[in-house]
Amino acid sequence: MNREIETVDMLIVGGGINGAGIACDAAGRGLSVALYEQQDFAGATSSASSKLIHGGLRYLEQYQFRLVAEALAEREVLLKKAPHLIMPMRFVLPHQPSLRPAYLIKLGLYLYDRLSSRSQLPASKAIDFHHSGILQSQFETGFEYSDCFVDDARLVILNIIQAKQLGAKVKNYCQVIDAKEVEQYWLVTLYDQVNHQTFQKRARLLVNAAGPWVSQFIDQKLNVESEQKVRLVKGSHIILPKLYEQPHAYILQNDDQRIVFVIPYLDRFSLVGTTDQTYQEATHQVEISKQESLYLLDVVNRYFIKQSGIQDIIHSFSGLRPLCEDKKSSAQKVTRDYKLVLQHANNSAPLISIFGGKITTYRKLAESACKLAMPFFPQMKKSWTAKTPLPGGDFNGTxxxxxxxxxxxxxxxxxxxxxxxxxxxxxxxxxxxxxxxxxxxxxxxxxxxxxxxxxxxxxxxxxxxxxxxxxxxxxxxxxxxxxxxxxxxxxxxxxxxxxxxxxxxxxx
CATH class of the missing domain: 1.10.8.870 (Alpha-glycerophosphate oxidase, cap domain)
Incomplete structure (x- = not known):
């Protein structure tokens, strides 16, 4: 075995929010960690989200109470970890009786307020839209509740920074060429795309946090069969000139039972999204379709007085969500929960693969990954991330x-x-x-x-x-x-x- 090849405890493939969170958590527990990302950090799904830290009000209709409760609890934790980056925001839901009765929405908001402790955000309430000047006249009443907004890509970077501060080695634009088991270690061959150099690392444990490429990595780089299937769901957003001046967001119900968010964005814009489409094309170039743009514009125009067209779209972006395949026929009904799969048989080198997840619960997912890794590293320290600020978040006041x-x-x-x-x-x-x-x-x-x-x-x-x-x-x-x-x-x-x-x- 070549002694010049550095050995680390944990090598993580993928520099999105899950990989970044795991690297940060594991490095803080005393493990030697290396993280490699084939593009830029947060270069794919983790910079193409709706930029929300939220429990997921609509998941209550799918009876995903554990997921919602965990996400709501994490909302409170993350508000304290990065108070400069994560902003409380009120969300307005116009009532449309033909889609959901008022009693059902009230019940959902009652649960949303109480599924987890809520020390920093105000409770939900009913509101009146008469003379609002924003919504069309048929929308007379609605509801308001609390969630949070985040710059998703910067949340990834803060975790990467903290991981490095704790001793992790991290690198973007660095692709895994091959990974194979050699004498109960993972021997990983990597290609530095900036310096055009190939090098190798040994790892006691390999973490596959490749996001949309999680199954592809298992099939093509490891040559083993994945125990969990993934469904890729494309979510697209459009950015429009600001539709209204108020600081709150809107959550709009649509006839297909989906919801669309309209979120104040960077002082001058409105961020509108997202779509949900099962995706089976190439994963390297994901773009919004004209059909998706028209879909989002149609929802917005049915609610707002200010009308928007294709010509008003300033920018658009799309991302692939690698969701756990649960055999649901509709992309919008596929669970947003995560699943971690440990493969370790006959004293082979352990592999942890990450399926699914959402940005709000990344920290809990990282804790779960470290818990799975604990039997292989008896020296690993206890969990620590819940009460430790992210870089830049160590201040009191506003x-x-x-x-x-x-x-x-x-x-x-x-x-x-x-x-x-x-x-x-x-x-x-x-x-x-x-x-x-x-x-x-x-x-x-x-x-x-x-x-x-x-x-x-x-x-x-x-x-x-x-x-x-x-x-x-x-x-x-x-x-x-x-x-x-x-x-x-x-x-x-x-x-x-x-x-x-x-x-x-x-x-x-």
Whole structure:
């Protein structure tokens, strides 16, 4: 056995929210951890969600009470772990008697308020829409309840940062070429797509957190048969100009018994989604169809006074949810619960594969994965993530108060920029600003050289799209000339040079 090959306790394949959460939890328990992602961290499903931390009100109709209760409990935990990143939000549900009777909605909201302790969010209530000026006149009454909004990709990055702080080795744009069992270890061959290098790692335990590629990884890289089947469900969203000024979201019922969210987004937009379509095509390029766009527009236009068309769509995105196959005929009825499968027979090297899950319950999923791994690592420490803040979340008070403190520390900051820095970085904003005396070169939409350099140095930004679509969402605010200027900076800056390949053009 080659002694030059490094051995780790746990090697994780996949840098979405589940892989990031497991890496963070396991590293904090004292294991040596390595995590590799074939694209960018949060480059697939974990940056294409509805960006909600929620219990899932509609799952109550499917009697998934355990899932809802766990998600509601996690909502409270995550609010405390990342108070700068996760925002409480009120959700308005217009009543449409032909779809669901009022008593059924009241019962659902009663359960939603009581399935878990709710110390930080107000209870649900009935509301009146007369003279609202937002909804069409036939919607006269409705209900309001609490959930939370999150920047999903940044939640992944915070877990990656914390995993690294705890000793984990992490790398994006690094693909697993092969994994095979050799003398009760996993011998994993990897290809670094940035530096064009192939290398190997040994692992005592392999975690398959490949998301939509979970079954494909088992079949093609491990050459073993998967014990759990997965159903890929495509969820698509559109971004429209702001439909209303109020800070609350809407949850709209549709004739097909689905619901569609309309969520205030980045001060200037409304985020609308999602669809649910069983998906059987290639997983590397997932895009919204015209049919999906028209579906979402039709739902929105039946509720709102302000009408929208295809020409109003500013941006769209789609993601694949790898759900546990439970033989349900409808994609919307397939469970959003997760399942962890441990394969370990005849003293073979253990493999844990992650099927299903939702962003709200990623931390509990990570705890479950560590619990499965515990028999192989007697030295593993106890669970710890429930009461430990994520990087940037270690402060008391409100984000507004933290913004004021940042402005006092760096009087050369503009208030609008300081507010965004706190929302994205929390207390890490002090590290971002460092001992600098200014913001440096300006690229548009509040983006300066200071932030680009910080993200390249500290948050694994390789290409402009990593910066503009996942570490931030500033691509939505930038024009073509500004995007070209950013690309030029990535190619020529001493800090960025070498971090971008010849094909590192800006794209979604």
């Amino acid at each position: 984000p507004e108060q933290l913004t004021s403190q940042l402005l006092q520390s760096f009087n050369w900051l503009d208030k609008k920029i300081a507010r965004r820095y706190i929302a994205q970085y929390g207390t890490l904003a002090w590290q971002l600003c460092g001992n600098k005396k200014g913001l440096g070169e300006f690229f548009g939409a509040g983006l300066y050289q200071l932030e680009i350099d910080y993200l390249v140095k500290n948050e694994w930004v390789i290409y402009p799209q990593d910066l503009l679509w996942r570490r931030t969402k500033l691509a939505l605010f930038l024009g073509e000339k500004e995007l070209q200027k950013i690309t030029k900076y990535f190619k020529n800056s001493p800090i960025c040079k070498g971090a971008m390949s010849a094909k590192g053009e800006i794209k979604d």
